[in-house]
Amino acid sequence: MSFNSYLRPRILLAAAAALVAGAAVWLAVANGNAGAAANAGSTGTTTTAAAPAEPAAGTSNTNLYPFGAPSGGVSVKVPPPPTEPTLSPTYTTKTTTRLYGANPYEEAVSVTQHIWPAVVPLNNPAENNNDPDRPWGVTLVTPDDPLTAITATPLIHFPDDAPILYVTSSGIPDVTLNELKRLGDTGISRFNNVDAFLVGAAANSGVENQLKSIGLKYVTVTGGDAPTLADNVDKLYGSIEDPDTGVPTMPGYNTAIGSMDGKDWQYLLPATHWVAHMPTGLLWVHTDSVPQPTIDALKRRGGMGNIYLFGGPKQISPAVAKQLSQYGRIVRVTNDDPVAFNAPPVDSPEATAIAFAKMYDPMGMFGWKITGPGHGFSLVNVNDWQAAVASAPLSHLGFHAPLILTSSATTLTSDLDGFFTSVSPFFLDSPADGPYNMTYVIGNWDQISWDQQARVDYISEMHNRRVVGSNTGSSYADSQPGA
Structure with missing residues (x-):
């Protein structure tokens, strides 16, 4: 790790405070941002989304459009706020919100624009502690390395409050640079007012020079391989979050572990949203061996930790689980249940995400325990890992929306349909009593179709349990935190 400090000029507009302090912005990227980078090799290339073709006269589906298909393009052209x-x-629909992005850079910006309005001036006495308005820092990674990006996600949580944004191996794309300027983070007060973590390949001279030019203070975090990088991130975050011990803790020394072999890292994607929600270590193993940096990180916990293994024995072998048990209590995060299943069910990253959303371990206060309504969700295509990582701040603030993965770009799979139906809200007296769900759908229409988003909305709406045939859904009490 290396540390580089630069003074950052701040323009403090006291006169503007009264004008903007009451403003509220709830917007996110919907179409290709004019400054978005089209690929990782260029910081000046832009993308423009093609307008959808209108159906030819007389060819529209009368079941969808009984009175004829609409035409004329976008009905309401929404300008951005003047400031x-x-x-x-x-x-958006009643219970869903599309955070659109044509590429990883836009997906990440779409998330940060949704969460942080950044309208309160920095000279406002409350701004440094007013987290919902602007972040305290940012975490920069490249969109070509899933292991590194996943490894960086513990840095999102407090006291860093540093969402993920994507850069390239040679610089900062315009869409990301503009968002850094818009966010105007406050600096991490508990870490020398650092503005940015540059993780892995994001720690390059192109990115560093651009950050210097706009006055951002940064620290670089690197490692020769994923386990070493994870150990370094763990030490860095631990030193900020819990300087007394140097180990992330709340309420205990919890650690999420995944396999770095093949595409087994997909099983650890749901953990990215948890570590953005609660201080938790995130480390790597191989299916049949434990790297030394992972052992070093676990030893710092003095044998007092809860170790959560994401995936079944094909991802992390029983021999590895037994070796890890020397350093803490082992719990697998999987869709298997030896009481419910005579033989282990087929496992997948998508099934693991649902299982983790339902899971709760009272020993470590670990897991979302979502078996009823009143919650948020982040729906991401399993092949769009960049969106999964970038959307982790949605579990950090707001609806605290855990990651749900879909394997289909066009239809809601039966498992997901069943899950969203099971946690849909019902009412007995008044629908105004709530609670309500919100599902964030991340990415473009090719990642998750509009029809799939509409299906989630349809089954997530409040329904009357007294109506004949209404036999699904839950109440908020079904997923109250607790044992």
Whole structure:
């Protein structure tokens, strides 16, 4: 790790405080941002989304459009707020919100634009502690390395409050640079007012020079391989979050572990949203061996930790689990249940995400325990890991929306349909009593279709349990925190 410090000029507009302090912005990127980078090799290339083709006259589906298909393009052209020219509108329904991005850079910006309005001036006495308005820092990674990006996610949580944004191996794309300027983070007070963590390949001279030019203070975090990088991130975050011990803790020394072999890292994607929600270590193993940096990180916990293994024995072998048990209590995060299943069920990252959303371990206060309504969810295509990582701040603030993975770009799979139906809200007296769900759908229409988003909305709406045939859904009491 290396540390580089630079003074960052701040323009403090006291006169503007009264004008903007009461403003509220709830917008995210919906269409291609004019400054977005089209690929990881260029910081100046832009993308433009093609307008959808209108159906030819007389060819529309009469079941969808009984009175004829609409035409004429976008009905309501939404301009950005006068003081926020880079914000873009989003596509929402009653219980879903599309955070659109044509590429990873836009997906990440879409998330940060949704969460942080950044309208209160920095000279406002409350701004440094007003987390919902602007972040305290940012975490920069590249969109070509899933192990590194996943490894960086513990840095999102407090006291860093540093969401993920994507850069390239040679610089900062315009869409990301503009968002850094819009966010205007406060600096991490508990870490020498550092503005940015540069993780892995994001720690390059191109990125560093651009950050210097706009006055951001940064620290670089690197490692020769994923386990070493994870150990370094763990030490860095631990030193900030719990300087007394140097180990992340709340309420105990919890650690999420995944396999770095093949594509087994997909099983650990749901953990990215948890570590953004609660201080937790995130480490790597091989299916049949434990790297030394992972052992070093676990030893710092003095044998007092809860170790959560994401995936079944094909991802992390029983021999590895037994070796890890020397350093703490072992719990697998999987869809298997030896009481419910005579033989282990087929496992997958998608099934693991649902299982983790339902799971709760009272020993470590670990898991979302979502078996009823009143919650948020982040729906991401399993092949769009960049969106999974970038959307982790949605579990950090707001609806605290755990990650749900879909394997289909066009339809809601039966497992997901069943899960969303099971946690849909019902009412007995009044639908105004709530609670309500919100599902964030991340990415473009090719990642998750509009029809799939609409299906989630359809089954997530409040329904009357007294109506004949209404035999699904839950009440908020079904997923109250507790043992």
